[in-house]
Amino acid sequence: MGRSGQALVVDQTGHLIAHPAISKVMQGADEKAALALRGLRDAIAAAGGTAIANRNAENERVVTAGAPVAAAGWTVLVEQSQAEAFAPLYASLWRTGGLFLAATVLAAVLAYWLARWMSGPIRLLEEGALKIGAGQFDHRINIVTGDELERLAARFNQWRRNSPYRGTRGERMMRLKRFLAPQVAELVEKAGDERMLAGQRAEVVAVFLRFAWLHPIFGAR
Structure with missing residues (x-):
């Protein structure tokens, strides 16, 4: 036997x-x-x-x-x-354990790849939203995945083209406030001409005055 x-x-x-x-x-x-x-x-x-x-x-x-x-x-x-x-039972258990381990490793690799594949477009969406929110309406989000993320990027680009803030006072104000103090940006906007920010030559006279104080003990100084 x-x-x-x-x-x-x-x-x-x-x-x-x-x-x-x-x-x-x-x-x-x-x-x-x-x-x-x-x-x-x-x-x-x-x-x-x-x-x-x-x-x-x-x-x-x-x-x-x-x-x-x-x-x-x-x-x-x-x-x-x-x-x-x-022995056949132990061999079967080892085979089952090996297959389970291989399936676990494969699932982990696929999950990592899927996460990387999704995180890239999500990061582009986040960066695009930040730039558009900062007034950079010329920025375009380029995502080619053929899924919901690509359709969401297309929605962002469509909103960017049709945004009511594009080319208006709001866009100019956001652009000016990136480089100027809010008060200066308001002044430029009210003037309606950004050429006032250009350099200008002018003659300036600086006057320095020194006052003499009279002291009852030490005399005039």
């Missing part, structure tokens, strides 16, 4: 009828061994005929199954080492 398994036949009293080692059959009068075999046969019968885990005469961990031979009143017992019997 496999590499380490063996089959044996016992009668109703538990004595050996057949065994791979003929010497054990010749010692069939061993009541202690017969008692152990009867107990094993009864345990298998109590389990409904399914295999059970136990230890054999050499105290090795084995899996034993049994089947009755009703016509002769015998029972065929088959035992196999647990390591060999469970």
